[in-house]
Amino acid sequence: MVFILGNTLHVSQSGKSLAWRPALHLYRSSFLIALHITFVAINIYGWSHSGVNHVLIFEIDPRNHLTYQRLLEIGTFLLVLWFVSFTAFIISSYHDAQPFAQPLIFVIFLIILLINPIRIFYYKSRIWFLKNIGRVFLAPFYHVDFTGFWLGDQLISLDLIFFDLQYFICFYTYDVHWIQPTDKQGVFCSGWSQFFLQTVFIVLPSWFRFAQCIRRYRDTKAKFPHLANAGKYASGFLVAITNAVRRATILEYQQQRTSNPFLYLWFISSLIGSTYKLIWDLKMDYGFFDKNAGKNKFLREQIIYSSKAYYYAAIIENILFRFIWIINIFIYFNTSAAEYADIIGFVFGIIEAFRRFIWNYFRLENEHLNNCGEFRAVRDIPIQTTVTVASGYSTRLESIGSLSNLGDEQDAKRRQSMIRGGTMTAMERSRTLTILNEAFDNETSVSKSLTTGTNSNQAQNVSNNLESSSNTISSSNSLVLVNPYYTRTQPT
Incomplete structure (x- = not known):
C-alpha cells in the first residue's frame, strides 16, 4: 500500500518530486x-520450544521477563507505526x-x-x-558476561544504524x-570530513x-579465544576504513575505475574479514565441525533442534550472506548512481x-x-544415597508408554531422568517400572516423613523400607544398581 501510495503521489501539488533518497x-x-526486535521475539519462541534455557544464559529474572508474545507485540507494534x-x-510531501x-x-x-522513567x-x-547496553558502550571498563557479548554482536549486525x-x-x-532556507554546511557534513x-x-x-575481548583477556589471561576474537x-x-576511502575517491577514478587502488585494498580486506568471521561463526560460535561429532557429520556431538537439515541450511546460509557484499563490485562497475548504493545498502542491512x-x-x-556440559546450568542440592538405572538396560521413558501410572508430574520427570539410552524387552520394561515405582514411592515417603516432622521411629521404619527396596533392586538382574559413591542431585 505504501509503494502504491508513493507511486501515485510521487509529485507534490507544487510540482516537487518526492524526496525518496533522504526518506x-x-x-x-x-x-x-x-x-530486529521481531526477529528476537521469534528467537525466544524457538529457544523456549526447543528447551534452550535463554533465561538462565542471559541471567534474566525468571519471575519478571518479557515472553516472546510480549516482545512480538512490541516488534509488530513498531512496524505498524513505522508504516x-x-x-x-508521503501524504505530507504531496x-x-x-x-x-x-x-x-x-x-x-x-x-x-525506551528511556522514559515512568x-x-x-x-x-x-x-x-x-543497563546491559550501557556496559557494552562503556567497554572495556566493565566486566563482560555473555549478555554483553550477545548484545555487542547484535549491534554488529545493525551497523547501518550507526552509518x-x-x-x-x-x-x-x-x-x-524549518523557517528559512540556508546554505550553511556543517564541518562533518561534506567532503572528506x-x-x-x-x-x-x-x-x-x-x-x-x-x-570486550580485550577486557576478557585482561580478566582471564587466556590468549585464545579472546585475543583471536579481538x-x-x-x-x-x-x-570500514578502506571502504570509506574507496567511496571518497570514486569521482577521481570515474573514467578508469579499475585504476582505483583503494578498490583492491577494500576487496582484500573484506575477503579476509569475511573468511575470518565465517570460520569463527561455524567453528567457535556454532561449535560445528567437531571431531567427535559422530553421526552428526560436520556438526557437533550433541544437537538440540529436531532436524539436521536446519544445521546444514544454516551453514550454507552463513556462507552466502557473509560474502554477499561481492555484489557491490558489480554495482561499482555498472552504475555510478548513488541511489543504487543506498538501496543495496538497505537490502544488505535486512539480510x-x-x-x-x-x-x-x-x-x-x-x-x-556448554553450560550443561560444565554443570553451570545445574542448581541442585546433592543427596548421598541414590538409585540409578544401568545404562545397558535403560531406555527413554517415552518408549515405555503412558505416564498416567507413574505418579505425579515431578516423580515422572525423575523417573524419566533415570531411564535413558538403549532398548528393553517388554518384560524388562515392566519389571524396571515396577522396581522404580517402589523405590521412588519409598523415597517420597522418606522425604514427606522428614518434612512433616514425624517421630524418629517412623522415619527409621521408612528408611529401612527404602533400604530393603534398594537391595531388591540391586538383585533384579542388575537392572538397577545402588551406588553409594554416586551422588544424584535433586532440584531445589
Missing part, C-alpha cells in the same frame, strides 16, 4: 530496529506540509519509549536492557529548512566487541539482520550445551 536514509534504520509514519511522510517532521517524530518516540511499558525490562547517524544529524541540522565521521560511527560496534573485530576496522536471526539460534544452543 530512505531517515527511515531505514528505524525499520531495522523494529524488524503509518512513512505513509504520513501537500508540502513539512514531510521530514514525520521520521523525526518517529525516532523521538522510539527514544522516549514505571509503564515493561519498566524493569527496559532498565535491564539499558546513518551521521546523515541524520547533518540533515536535521543543516538541510531541513563526512566520510571520516561515517567511518567513526560505523566502526563503533566493532570497537565495542574488540574492547583480531576478528579488528579486521572490521580495516574493512544481515536475518543472518543474525539465524545465528542467534545456534549460538545460544551451543552456549546451552
Whole structure:
C-alpha cells in the first residue's frame, strides 16, 4: 500500500518530486530496529520450544521477563507505526506540509519509549536492557558476561544504524529548512570530513566487541579465544576504513575505475574479514565441525533442534550472506548512481539482520550445551544415597508408554531422568517400572516423613523400607544398581 501510495503521489501539488533518497536514509534504520526486535521475539519462541534455557544464559529474572508474545507485540507494534509514519511522510510531501517532521517524530518516540522513567511499558525490562547496553558502550571498563557479548554482536549486525547517524544529524541540522532556507554546511557534513565521521560511527560496534575481548583477556589471561576474537573485530576496522576511502575517491577514478587502488585494498580486506568471521561463526560460535561429532557429520556431538537439515541450511546460509557484499563490485562497475548504493545498502542491512536471526539460534544452543556440559546450568542440592538405572538396560521413558501410572508430574520427570539410552524387552520394561515405582514411592515417603516432622521411629521404619527396596533392586538382574559413591542431585 505504501509503494502504491508513493507511486501515485510521487509529485507534490507544487510540482516537487518526492524526496525518496533522504526518506530512505531517515527511515531505514528505524525499520531495522523494529524488524530486529521481531526477529528476537521469534528467537525466544524457538529457544523456549526447543528447551534452550535463554533465561538462565542471559541471567534474566525468571519471575519478571518479557515472553516472546510480549516482545512480538512490541516488534509488530513498531512496524505498524513505522508504516503509518512513512505513509504520513508521503501524504505530507504531496501537500508540502513539512514531510521530514514525520521520521523525526518517529525516532523521538522510539527514544522516549525506551528511556522514559515512568514505571509503564515493561519498566524493569527496559532498565535491564539499558543497563546491559550501557556496559557494552562503556567497554572495556566493565566486566563482560555473555549478555554483553550477545548484545555487542547484535549491534554488529545493525551497523547501518550507526552509518546513518551521521546523515541524520547533518540533515536535521543543516538541510531541513524549518523557517528559512540556508546554505550553511556543517564541518562533518561534506567532503572528506563526512566520510571520516561515517567511518567513526560505523566502526563503533566493532570497537565495542574488540574492547570486550580485550577486557576478557585482561580478566582471564587466556590468549585464545579472546585475543583471536579481538583480531576478528579488528579486521572490521580495516574493512570500514578502506571502504570509506574507496567511496571518497570514486569521482577521481570515474573514467578508469579499475585504476582505483583503494578498490583492491577494500576487496582484500573484506575477503579476509569475511573468511575470518565465517570460520569463527561455524567453528567457535556454532561449535560445528567437531571431531567427535559422530553421526552428526560436520556438526557437533550433541544437537538440540529436531532436524539436521536446519544445521546444514544454516551453514550454507552463513556462507552466502557473509560474502554477499561481492555484489557491490558489480554495482561499482555498472552504475555510478548513488541511489543504487543506498538501496543495496538497505537490502544488505535486512539480510544481515536475518543472518543474525539465524545465528542467534545456534549460538545460544551451543552456549546451552556448554553450560550443561560444565554443570553451570545445574542448581541442585546433592543427596548421598541414590538409585540409578544401568545404562545397558535403560531406555527413554517415552518408549515405555503412558505416564498416567507413574505418579505425579515431578516423580515422572525423575523417573524419566533415570531411564535413558538403549532398548528393553517388554518384560524388562515392566519389571524396571515396577522396581522404580517402589523405590521412588519409598523415597517420597522418606522425604514427606522428614518434612512433616514425624517421630524418629517412623522415619527409621521408612528408611529401612527404602533400604530393603534398594537391595531388591540391586538383585533384579542388575537392572538397577545402588551406588553409594554416586551422588544424584535433586532440584531445589
